[in-house]
Amino acid sequence: MLRVKNLTVDHGAIRALHGVSISIEKGQLAAVIGANGAGKTTLLRTLSGLNKATDGSATWGDLNVLHSKPESLVRHGISHVSEGKSVIPELTVSENLDLGALWRRNRKESAQSKNEVVELFPRLGERLSQRADSLSGGERQMLAIGRSMMSKPQLLLLDEPSLGLAPLVVEQIFQSIRDLTNSLGLTVILVEQNAIGALKIADIGIVLNLGSIAATGSAAALRDDPAVRAAYLGF
């Protein structure tokens, strides 16, 4: 399980997170919602080792997440799909996928993971030898998630996978995320602007506001909370 206690993160003089505490059980899908600049991306970047924490603690099982580098956190099952279709455009689809499994140094297992990803996203399978910059936005997002799956994550951090995608594609992507969570027993933190969609598939919800937690609870309860509805769901 993921335990975050009193996490405080600064970007130079700007404090992006003020003592955030979160608890997510294994196998849960947690949606993190909040306005622009609320600190959602900062939270994920800190959990994946890209940003340094000023204060507080974060543990994933027995692992101390803070003070570790992203490349070693990946080896402990934490995988982060960063904001904005995180694929490498100059590489082919196949190479993008391979990249996620290089550290495992096991060609056989990597090939197997690749088959699983292609099974999950058949459109990637048809485009394996194409450069990633020839993909559509939705396909790129599939590729980014697929690349992350190649490193056999247990904790998946997703930053706005719906960004810039057509509603139908968003629905597909969200459904895949839910399916992955169930079938592989993943723990997922899903950061989203699309609060309604995210809360629909999530088990629990966390509302961030100006770097602090404004509300938290079961996703269903948050969906029905009048204050949350007014502020973040817009109805």
Next chain:
Amino acid sequence: MFEFVNTLLIGITAGSIYSLMAIAIVLVWRSTRVVNFAAGGIALASTFVGSTILEITGSFWIALPVAMLAGAALSAFIEYFFLRPLLKRSGDKNQEIFLPIIATLGILGIMKAVLHFIYGEKIGVLSPPLSDKGFIVSGESIALSPLRLLILGIVLLLMIALTLIFQRTNIGLSLRAASFAPEISRLSGIRVDLVRTVGWAISGAAGATAGILQTVNGSGAVTPEAFEFSLLLVFGFVAAVIGGIESLVGAVVGGLTLGIILAIILMYLGSSLVFFAAFLILILVLLLRPNGIIGVKGGRRA
């Protein structure tokens, strides 16, 4: 006609050596965004190593790989102990481009001074392993000699090896990924710092080969102040820029283009214009085709 073909052959041989130097520069630029003037010093020092090994063993075929290893080790050493701490510390965006350039210039100066201290006025001799007498075609001697053929062969072999490494191996994929997108690479589990050091090492080996070949193709001797090496560094940079500074294929195209143009100028207009011409080409490319002659606008090439 005969003269022109000879000029082309001379240009292609010299150009293939500039290509190697350009590759050395491009590799470092791609992996760390550093304009590496120290590449000239690495080539020079490795060539001295090569000449010493040649003196001891008498074999060019031992000297060349040892020089390449020395170049790789020296280049990795410079990256690890000088550039890496420097880049980690310089958070200021304004200094980010400026500081490493000054640093590599400084390292080049230090390397030359150290070589001077070790070798003094001694000359490192690197006699060519094969004859540089041109083959005879229909009674006339052409510019293509066994030595030139060997140089072209070595360069070609290295380029094939580099292509295979970059396109077919895991470390090649890591090198490309880390240079295009370091953050995504780290999130994928790539040890980007280590990969960068490997990139510098490969660059050092390429530069060492360029230095050795430049010497055997030229005077067959090397000194710490060798003008041939200043030329090699400058022409390597010009070739890299012609090729768009991002691309290995571009570096090869740039090197060959530059070699041929300079050989033609040398043949028909005289040696005094060669340097001028090289810089003129540099400026023209920067003004007219800043992405290089094969560069794609806004796109980067593997």
